Amino acid sequence: MMDMTAPICEDGLNSPEMVDFMKSPLKFDLYIMERGLVPCFYGVAHAVGSPPVVGLVTLGAYHYIHWNDGNPDNPAYTPWWIHPYSDHLSFWQRHYSSYVWLYSNLVLSNVVLPKHETIQKNYFAHPNVKVFITQGGLQSFNEATYYGVPLIGIPFMGDQHYNGEKFVAAETGYRLQFRHVTKDTVLKAIRTVLEDPRYRENMKKLSAVYREHQAQSMPKAIWWIEYVLRHKGAPHLRSGAMDLSWYQLLLLDVVAFVLAVAATTTLALYSLARYLTSLILNAKKHKTE
Structure with missing residues (x-):
């Protein structure tokens, strides 16, 4: 799937229609885009006045989309949709899913509307x-x-x-x-x-x-689009996870602190035990003498 992204970006951004569109002096109040496969079209929003962006995903969302939006996304039970896994993964499937999750988030770094014919x-x-x-x-x-x-x-x-x-x-x-x-x-x-x-x-x-x-997709989509426009991008819906560094989001700083405290405590107890053992042995040695 990754091999498809470069041709899609090159063909899409270099097409005459897209070139004319980005050179147009027109500015827009809202930018609606498909977010499923490639991130290169985000830049088009800046060419049309940097309006709020509404993204739709007609396939499953990529891991990096969840990451960028601050959505919960656990590879232990939500594998990437290109893999033939269910939501009940074996150990090795969870291992591979975690690897892909880290790769897609660290390297590649909504409104979902079903489509009917x-x-x-x-x-x-x-x-x-x-x-x-x-x-x-x-x-x-x-x-x-x-x-x-x-x-x-x-x-x-x-x-x-x-x-x-x-x-x-x-x-x-x-x-x-x-x-x-x-x-x-x-x-x-x-x-x-x-x-x-x-x-x-x-x-x-x-x-x-x-x-x-029972909610219908079209009225719901229109309502959310108008909602975003009324509230100027709806910044109050923005996840706090978007302001965290990757190691903070993964709680690695907290894990490191807990491990450091545990290691320090263990070392202190070990040193204390050696010291007390040494005192006891020295005391016994002096009594023997």
């Missing part, structure tokens, strides 16, 4: 749709969940592996690796999902939970 929604709503074969993208995952349709995922890239792991863990879908796709494996996957009632039952339960959220 009317044509695809019409298919999901049809009563004869019993299973949905998908690459595992977030929007397709959301739509299938809303309509209670079990999934067969064939992930290729990005968040698709992570989403596939999520619906496999929830027993709402079946995952196939593309390199293993044959007529027989696809038929096996379809029969498994159709003939095992757990998949539809679990998806119906998940759909009921999903439908509890």
